[in-house]
Amino acid sequence: MSKDKILFTPGPLTTSLTVKRAMLRDLGSRDSEFIETVKSIRYRLLELGGVKPGDYEAVLMQGSGTFAVESVISSVIPPDGKLLVIVNGAYGRRIVQIAQTLKIDCLAVTFAEDSVPPLHVIETALTVEKQITHVAVIHCETTTGLINPIQAIGRLVHDYSKQYIVDAMSSFGAVPINLSDGAIDYLVSSANKCIEGVPGFAFALARREVLLGTAGYARSLSLDLLAQWRGLEANGQFRFTPPTHVLLAFQQALTELDEEGGVEGRAQRYRANYEALVKGMRAIGFEEYLKPELQGYIITSFRYPADPLFNFKDFYEGLNDKGFVIYPGKVSNADCFRIGTVGRITESDVRDLLDAIRITLDEMSIMLPGAVTRQRPVYSEF
């Protein structure tokens, strides 16, 4: 079997062999061992969020991260409710799109993708729009890698007695989050991000008291958050076919997260990956899209170099041929590409990527100060 490429993406990510191996079993979805696995996963997710069962509940949902976001948005806002979405990137816009599709009354406050939303603007929206019942924000806006100040926003949302939804898809498991301290009512993340499982399900951690108050609000049968939780509570089973192999892999991924020292340990490795990447990229001559103080250590957007010979497709393919997968940009007002520093990768993988970048630039005849450039041929007309 040929060696897999290393994924410098925001997910699916490179996973450990042991996580992949955990899937080499067939367990029935009503098997007591499987039911125990699901129970323990739900408990361990709450632990990761710094909260206890009874105060909060973990609801697992089949599908990708968007399915769990849509499950929360479609299930917890009353028919006469209104959602305020804080937008500074594509994933914030996706929540607006979900609300619009579901015909949920929604107000978006949109900010530049390279800026942190000022609290006073959010406060004005909360003061003026009295009908707002829920506020949603993205923690790590994977569009750029920017980390939004979820704690400060949470305090504000709490002061205005609104319910608070945080999409922590690309940060949960690697950036410390305490749901209770952050006044978070619903947090959403997925299996194949920083917990380093494989794709197939996502989850919401919900404040029990508010979740119980949502009966009758669901606008979907399969994505009904409260019904899914009731199903899991009643007999430990999913209502509809669960991704059994993915859950086995996830259980192993949680064990490996513990072995690494939990969220703090994982944060340390990811931060070291990020620092090695940024140092190396700057030395080559690349520039980050965000100011360093706004940038998290999950994923970084880099601007295309000014050299007219640069094109992303050739750059991507050059790296891909060498065994490294990077990600296209998503920023709306600048040409960028993205490099993730999460998943089962280390600083040594980052150094190998940097070498591959230098060689690829050389192959493309891109002149950057730190690239190993051959002399470009000089053509003279006589």
Ligand SMILES: Cc1ncc(COP(=O)(O)O)c(C=O)c1O
């Ligand atoms: C912040 C955020 N929200 C939502 C999603 C959507 O997740 P998925 O692509 O798994 O549906 C992503 C995916 O990267 C994300 O980063």
